[in-house]
Amino acid sequence: QLSDMAFGIRELSKKLSQIRLKLHVKNIFILVKAHDEALVENSRELADWILTKDGDYTVYVEQTLEENSIFDAAGLLEKNPSYRGRLKFWTDDMCAQKPQTFDIVLALGGDGTVLYASWLFQRIVPPTIAFSLGSLGFLTKFDFELYPQSLSTAFADGITVSLRLRFEATVMRSQQRDAKGRDLVEELIGEESEDCHTHRSDGTYNILNEVVVDRGPNPTMSTIELFGDDEHFTTIQADGICVSTPTGSTAYNLAAGGSLCHPDNPVVLVTAICAHTLSFRPIILPDTIVLRCGVPYDARTSSWASFDGRERMELRPGDYVTISASRFPFPSVLPLNKRRTDWIESISRTLAWNSRQRQKEFKEWTS
Amino acid sequence: QLSDMAFGIRELSKKLSQIRLKLHVKNIFILVKAHDEALVENSRELADWILTKDGDYTVYVEQTLEENSIFDAAGLLEKNPSYRGRLKFWTDDMCAQKPQTFDIVLALGGDGTVLYASWLFQRIVPPTIAFSLGSLGFLTKFDFELYPQSLSTAFADGITVSLRLRFEATVMRSQQRDAKGRDLVEELIGEESEDCHTHRSDGTYNILNEVVVDRGPNPTMSTIELFGDDEHFTTIQADGICVSTPTGSTAYNLAAGGSLCHPDNPVVLVTAICAHTLSFRPIILPDTIVLRCGVPYDARTSSWASFDGRERMELRPGDYVTISASRFPFPSVLPLNKRRTDWIESISRTLAWNSRQRQKEFKEWTS
Amino acid sequence: QLSDMAFGIRELSKKLSQIRLKLHVKNIFILVKAHDEALVENSRELADWILTKDGDYTVYVEQTLEENSIFDAAGLLEKNPSYRGRLKFWTDDMCAQKPQTFDIVLALGGDGTVLYASWLFQRIVPPTIAFSLGSLGFLTKFDFELYPQSLSTAFADGITVSLRLRFEATVMRSQQRDAKGRDLVEELIGEESEDCHTHRSDGTYNILNEVVVDRGPNPTMSTIELFGDDEHFTTIQADGICVSTPTGSTAYNLAAGGSLCHPDNPVVLVTAICAHTLSFRPIILPDTIVLRCGVPYDARTSSWASFDGRERMELRPGDYVTISASRFPFPSVLPLNKRRTDWIESISRTLAWNSRQRQKEFKEWTS
């Protein structure tokens, strides 16, 4: 019976990983990187198309576009007075405070724009449709040229959402900067490990790709203590450590030697960056684990933590970062017709696999 | 709400991965490799101890020990006539036909003996306590010297079982050996893919570590078509391919360059063995996938499939192996006091990590 | 002064690695794989062109072509009676016994044909011009379509030859098959190491790419003792070991994880194949070393040695292979105009580097 129950859970998980949603779209959030003029034009076209399509729709674009001459908000309103009151401008604060305002996010650009969406929506993230202007990426799964069809279908028939695991990462600062005689391992898993006097939170981030703790500008390597739940795993001597979500497995994790990982897997990928020992190998852990990466008190230098390749914060001796699964996953919208094959196709495209021809070998001795 | 539901499922999975069971032990199965004389003595000692402990217990040892002079079954019965009828002998057939007979398996030896238990019990496997005679391994988690305490506690208080994923692997033989004009990709995922006339099953195995398809005795590399569900992933030019369970991640998978994987992760690890292209990297897939590895019809040579490093079967052009999660996991008994830390400890022990001292670096330029 | 002398030697080595030769061509050896009909036609065209070009030239083609209907030797002689006595047929024996007969080898096909030339000429190898029928390879550096220009220039102005390191590999058989109490390490580097009673030579091969000692058809790994000069380096637990020349660095060595190595480097590349320990890394040794790879007496199984991927010989416990630089390098003819850049161009072509455009990244997070 046990086996059967386990089997049932597995099936349930599988179904949950890709969910079909009916949308009641009213407020549509458009995201571009505003410094790219071509993208601003694209977002104008898109806003225009949506506002025309249905008088109930409201479109939000970035505040900075309000006065942007290419976006030309005034021109849009002039052209079609019915847009008035339905073309609005979002701010970072609205994303942080009232994410429920938005029914859907349309991201235009590359995978970097999707990361930016994740960055803006630190808690609840609206379902996000990512349009690519060039070749499709791991996260940008819709061709912008086909947006009229894609959006008409999505608004009418609903969408399929893949709930991408995000991490919640918190920087913990050592209190009372006197390091003498202190031991990070003792403080984190020893008898007094619950003593809140030793460390204090200094900021929490929800991240979609990876947390990296590395040597930053130091020419020498980092020493990093790695903890899992209430265990001290090991002390890593390396350029750094990369803790990646399945979504991030194709990014820095791959460069550091980690495996490709299907986004539906409920796992965490831990990979050392240029380990200075031969005994470390990439490790796949359950996403129910709580990881902590810290700098020992007797380290000669600080390490640096970065979150999705953006923020870079100094971790001084005694500081650490806590990483665990976030309660706020990232709902990435999948193309309807290729829900199951989507990931393999993006891998195949990016690594230049060829599914029907033989791969060109680098050795031809057999000829 | 969606996020919360996903979160709930994740918690449930976590609980299921390690289950506490109360045992009603009556029939105890002892497994050793009978060609090792020392182990035969150990199994005699163990049988004796169990039969003495409780008059309700029945012990099964391997048939070949019935006449073994070291085991000296006659001597045991003579010494203690109450053993009569309670010392029995198992055969391979009993494992295959009536696995429910046995309430628990006691395996003595190394991790290889646990693989042997998995091999014997191709369908339902009784909970297995693995005793190591030397240093502990990934699967042998109990020190034989402490068996009286370990077993007394297990029989009285129950056990914690980790349900290890096994694969069900089936060899599929191409019918009508004329390969001319045939295309494996077309036959497996093309329009006629359901046509049962093309292939026929030739044996199914439940395996605990890995399925390897490789070049076998050929000095040249293999060409292997890899399919996932109804997709053709890629054509691999390599010495072979290793499809590993999380349990097998520390075995051949690691040698082939794959990652270490916590046994609770519901994943499949696919790793090429000496790929002859630079574009292949180890891949982590959900355990809900059905993989197929086949030899194309126009391959110059056969490939060979091996299951847990035991059987080695030739796959001729057109043949393939289907690999999917088995409904019959392997219930490995965990030490009570270290349910959560067990895996990391075995990794740490085996890779010579040191959790309290610094690792010796291979470079000492910093001194 | 010491530094200056070392510097001078280095310069001298550099010059010697690529030598300009004036040819006195008289006897020309044509090599194709005779089972490929298209290549047979090509070799007929080439022989015809050469025999017409100069009445002093003699062309040798493979014996089996004498009666080949596509090559149609009789037709050639009939068409041009002056060919009589100048169209000859070579045998394997002539290559082995009288290699000096031939002034130059023209190899048509892929890199495999060049390996075949190396195989035929086990001692002295005539300078070899390798023509590719398709895309250029690491060893096939001339486009067959341009042979009239290439050969006219070569015969008139001379050629530039790259002397490729070959290995001399000798299989050593343990005498008196009783392994009890014997120790390979003791026999090879211990006090009695010079005792010729323990082992006897069983064949020597000159090889251009690599010697591989591996598990062959065994499903389990190999145990291999590795010796360098009179040192026991280590015991390797692996699928096998690959000992490669710089020329072979782009072949099996690369698949096994070894580095790319410029062919002018006087080095030997030793790479484990799927090592079952984490402590082995590819090693680059001087080509003045004498390596020995052996099977320990207490190994459970044989290993297999293969030479340039051709012969595969069983090494039973106690046997070993000796590998050292051969006195007979392989003189590969380089295109005149790109002597220095040739290798990098072939790497670049084969690994799909692009020297003017940016490489397509596998991550696009930066966009």
Added chain:
Amino acid sequence: QLSDMAFGIRELSKKLSQIRLKLHVKNIFILVKAHDEALVENSRELADWILTKDGDYTVYVEQTLEENSIFDAAGLLEKNPSYRGRLKFWTDDMCAQKPQTFDIVLALGGDGTVLYASWLFQRIVPPTIAFSLGSLGFLTKFDFELYPQSLSTAFADGITVSLRLRFEATVMRSQQRDAKGRDLVEELIGEESEDCHTHRSDGTYNILNEVVVDRGPNPTMSTIELFGDDEHFTTIQADGICVSTPTGSTAYNLAAGGSLCHPDNPVVLVTAICAHTLSFRPIILPDTIVLRCGVPYDARTSSWASFDGRERMELRPGDYVTISASRFPFPSVLPLNKRRTDWIESISRTLAWNSRQRQKEFKEWTS
């Protein structure tokens, strides 16, 4: 004959790589890291021993020790007035200007102290005997506890010196900082490549281990153009690139995934650090090559160059580093009795190989 000549050169190279020298020792240079009190005591003991041994010897210690209370120069002179005029103090300037002053360097500490010796002596380096205070390293081959025997033998019988390849690395700064329309590839290998107006030298370093060009404090990867002689090899997207000597092969090169390389090999090791493409592999090039690593004009960020892990210089877009074999190798003194086996022993010691026992496997499935 060609083959024979090549063979002769190879033998000559081999002999030159390890040279026996008779010493006429008069001026002895002692090197320690002066901030380590224990080492200062050791250097005092050593100076005392040498000055007593022979009235002709002069000992030089670092200037900063002149007033050091632990070294207590005054106390030494007081104890033995004959030391007067024979205990001298060196400065960085003397190392740079008059390296010929010193007949031998005695380095006390770890491998880092040997790197420091290489740093001090940027041109000619006196033969260097490196004493380890703890376990022996790759460069510290003498046990300090045995210095009386080691030095007596060296002074009386001579030494064996291994000439370690060093690189000469020069930072080249782009002139006229206007990057618009400029192309680094064009400037370095195009028609105007010799135009000295584009770049100007900004410092040259002789280095013993490696030159690293990396992203430094940037969270994003680097884009690096790699040139060999007058060829543009490729554009590398990576955390950085490591160009290592054979001596440095066991340092950062190994962490970045490069091979172990015997110090006698006349080669350069080029290894990408976390390459963001799958098509780059470590490359072994002849030490006669001139490499250049540059930052393209259109790069978004600077890169940083570091030399033996010490100096770290910013390379702005358009700047590059030239790397070639130095005319000033590093003469490392080898223990007399193990000239040939020295390197393998240090590898074996550091990677925990065991030459007589079997290595502990990470998998034990075979038991």
